[in-house]
Every structure is written in C-alpha cells, then in structure tokens.
Amino acid sequence: MRVLVVYCHPVEDSFCAGVRDTAVAAIRAKGCEARVLDLYAENFDPVMRPEERRAYNHSAPEDPALQVHIEALRWAEALVFIYPTWWYGLPAMLKGWLDRVWAKDVVFTFAGTRQSIAPLMGHIRKIAVVTTCGAPWWWSVIVGQPGRKTIVRGIRALCGWRCRTLYLAHYLMDSSTPESRKRFLETVRRRLERF
DSSP states (O other): OEEEEEEOOSOTTSHHHHHHHHHHHHHHHTTOEEEEEETTTTTOOOOOOHHHHHHTTTSOOOOHHHHHHHHHHHHOSEEEEEEEEBTTBOOHHHHHHHHHHSOBTTTEEOSSSGGGOEEOBTTOOEEEEEEEESSOHHHHHHHTOHHHHIIIIIIGGGBOTTOEEEEEEEOSGGGOOHHHHHHHHHHHHHHHHHO
16 A cells, blocks of 8 residues: 655654654554655645645646645555644644645546535555644644544545545653653554554
C-alpha cells in the first residue's frame, strides 16, 4: 500500500516529529511504501490568493508549487495526518494545505450545484489522524472536536466509500510525562501496524 504522511509541525524536535518517525517506521515495517509531506520544512504557502479563489470553482489549481502535492494525493492509497491540535482544530498551515490542494478537479468535481459534487479520491482506502491535544479528552468532546471532524468526516467523504478511519490523540499534552509519551508512541506503532 502507498501511504502519504502529511506532517505539520513547526518545531523540528517536537514530540510530533517523534510521532511522525514512529508512524513512518510502522508503515514501512508492514511492507508499505511511505512518502512524507513536511509542510513546514518545505515552507508550504497556505495562503489562497484572490486570483486562486476566483478560479477555484472552475479548474484545478495552476500554481506549480501545488503540483507535487496533487501528484502525491493521486499516488496515495492511504493518508496519515500528523499534527498538533491547536485551539481544537488543525494548525493554519494544514488548513491552508487542505484549502489549496484539496480543490476542484483534484479531489472533487461538480457541475455548479452542491447536489452534483462527485468525489475523485476513490483510490484512498484508509485515513489516519495522529495528533496531540493540550486539552483533556472530555473537553475536546464538549467543544466538538472540529479538527477530527474535518478529516475523519469531511475529507473521508471525498475518498473511497468504504474508506476506513483511525483517530489517535495524546490528550493533556502540555502536562504529559516521558512515560505517557512513550506509551502513546507505542500505541501509534501498534495501531498503525494493524491499520
């Protein structure tokens, strides 16, 4: 299986970097091919400019910087998103990536009405989210887990109709311990190997 890991964290030696490395090792241990898109390392521009927005409903993005991302999406059979949950949602960099790359004639098409949206990502059979959250689990649920819903519900809707999902979160990250982080990395390894 071809797995695209979309990684989004600005700090090179963050715990999320350890999560990324653990995830990639688990994917490769199962004999799958893994590619990593490191949005901060490549200085991805998350800002959609006015001319890009004006063309959004008419055709696929033309910005040459987005083509490697579009090609990676078309290559992948599974997606693994790794990021910190900030203010209950996706980091702005990752949200901007979705805004700019998950575009018409790339991941969906439509004839001009909401009812006619047709997904183009049927080749994606699995989506996993691995994140860290400063809040406790119960508070994240009360707030509605908008980041989780964006990917596990919204993005999944554009993928294969039997697309499986996995969501793993290390809650209370701000008060985590070496032991809790070690346990979480082991959970990531074990669950991704099975997934």
